[in-house]
Amino acid sequence: MACDPQADVLILAPTNIRRLSLLAGFSLLLFLITASTYGSLGVVLPAMIGELGWSFEKAFLGFSVLGVFTGASSWLPAILIRRIGVRGTLLLGSAVLSAGLLGFAGSESIARYYVGAALCGIGFQMAALIPGTHVLSALYRKRALPFGIYFTFGSLGGVAGPWMALAIMGGSDNDWRLYWLVQAVLACVVGAVCAAMVGGSKWLAQAAHDVDVEVEQEAREAPADARIHRTSHEWTVQAALRTPQFYVLVAAYFTHLLTGVTVASVSVSHIGEIGVAAGMAAAAAAAIGAKMLSLESLMQTVARLGGGLIGDSIDPKWLLVGAQAMLVAGLLALASATTVPLMLLYAVGTGVGFGLTVLAVTVLLLNYYGRRSNLELFSLTCLVGAVSAAGPFIAGAMRDRLGGFAPTFQLFAAVIAVVFVAALFMRPPVPPADMVDVPD
Template sequence: MRPVDHPGAVAESPAPVGASPARHAFTALGLAAGPVVALGFTRFAYALLLPVMHERLHWSYAQAGGMNTANALGYIIGAATAAVWARRLGNRAAFLWGLAVSALSLCATAATANFPALLALRFVGGFTTAVAFVVGSVLASRVATGAGRGRAALPVAIYMAGVGAGVVISGLVVPAALSAGQDAGWRLGWLLMGLASVAALLPAWLGARAVAEPTGPHAALLTAGQVRRLAPTLAWYVLFGAGYVSYMTFAVALLRSQGLGSSIVAVFFVVLGAASAVATLTVWGHLAGRLRGGHAPALVAALVFLGVLPVLIMTPGPAAALLSAVVFGASFMAGPTAATVIARRMLPAHGWTAGIALLTVAFSLGQAVGPLLSGLLSDSQGGIARGLWLSAGLLVLAAVAALFQREHSPS
């Protein structure tokens, strides 16, 4: 499990520290097109399409959750092999090819109602978006290499804010597609997101080309000691992934079952995405870089837990939905931000890709199990709310696990 060097590797050639903060921000904005596609479209937009697909295609909630499980399984394999693809193709090529295939899988999802085919497409989309997201996180981490903690964390936060932007876009596009397309509205929704993903390749390419390819040694895997030191964060990320994605998968279905109309549901999704983008940029980019050890991950899990509660304990209605959207949205994408910052801070530069990949595998394991368990509980007596209580419990456990993380030197 020791680092393996590229043949003929020379000294590390990081991105220039002297570049202006504005240039760093523009580079990170281009890279942020990756999370727009990888998570905003490929993963989270499914929550908007799930109720209609559940009804039109006569699925059980377990089948609906299984779609996200297939996506998460692909994500696990993609994350586990991201370092390999980055070594073989280079960071830029792995990032861009991952996004290109993701865009094609979204377009293809519109072309079939066959359950096994849709499972396969969700799996492929999960695989390619994981590669793109992990490698894109590494590129974002390299934008301000050598800068202080706060300045170095800001490009990561800008990158992660792309998820919120993707959620906002899907919250505007999908309801319109469902309304315009009638029975075939879910197909139109997938197609429009696929075409938007194709358009996102240009800014992603511009961002990626502005970051220097690393020329030094790259670890294929972390050492056993490095894994042990990150163990609390790995445990936190499994529990956090299971908890938050269960909410993201079934929250819209819960609101629909509570009698909220499509317009309120669309507003809920847009507010959630906007809160995510704004908070990630204005709060978490600075906070995650300053909190020590596992304090940032613990705070994130606690706030996401509070964001789940309004739709479970308050009187059903727009107020509960929007409060949940604001609190949950403002904190859920701080999880990947905090994880990336921890990897960057506690691992040597040649281990960043392997470290972020390992953390993403842990995250994906939780995301694979969470929706399936939540869907099974939602099919039982108690309905969707019972499944979301599982989400809340897992987030509490995640916050506790994170507190065991201690600060470690990259060496």
């Protein structure tokens, strides 16, 4: 019985087995990288501080170094992929990440720790989001579900990271150096396996060409009022940068990062402060804040998986609009989270909003501008991560001057509300008159 090449169902043909293997491999790599950096650094730091005698201020500055270098290095993977291919970029990125983790393991001075954080940030971009989304977009015609699975594993890495750290350190007399050594080895091994599965550029280029032809054919045959817009053109970077839609998507990506890093950094302290002011014991207030932060992480995971399941059935624009609305509601609830319903609204709102935004932005970039320039466009979008790292600093500065964190959350909610309105009225970009269609 002949197979329909346009069928959406994945059959167990060799090409599809390889696609599924790559989705699994990249998902595992993102899980591991997230777990070993953002997911566990905060858990391991107290042991490092206790042994090395650092101040908390200097130690937690490593988070800012990690965030700044993750965002600021987003241009590098695009250049490397164009020059040495995905396989070479993955191998180099895994090596850089491992070097950063080894820097953590060998930390004797604060300078070496900062260098390790910087290398982990650079390695994160080189081995995680940018090559992962580049390969998956080349393999799948309908991308919401594979992207949803991919980003879901990233969220799970954030959930599992603290448990991994506690398990290894708990079984080795609190040996934090051993934990970083284990993570460095795992990063090398999983990165090498992913690189081997990608193989040479010829197979990936052919798979990408086949997907491009299918997407272009579907876009041409779609009615003018199609539910989901997919461009039948391949935009250049310069043409995309001249459209307001690109900057709406960049702004949305920025707001989700700004919310995520700020909530993760100060929400527990904020809930503790307002809980004590309302007559609650300090320890109980802090415990509630920690539980709400865990619930928020869980909601990120649920949102990304759920968004992947429905992202090819509805316009991802509405996922983005809904995500921005949830962020606004979550931040406003967090600003005055003195009751259980408000705390739940904060956790669900910021968690779902954070989880859905990255998925919606990633899919919309591909739907609006095509795949061939997506590597550069997504890299430019990720650059805002460096700026979003200022969120905790802004929160701290406003706390010192205004006496609490609530004004920060209200300010950020107002900024996101502007992006919400822009996304609500956003329409697909119109290709320039001189732009050619995707070649067959």
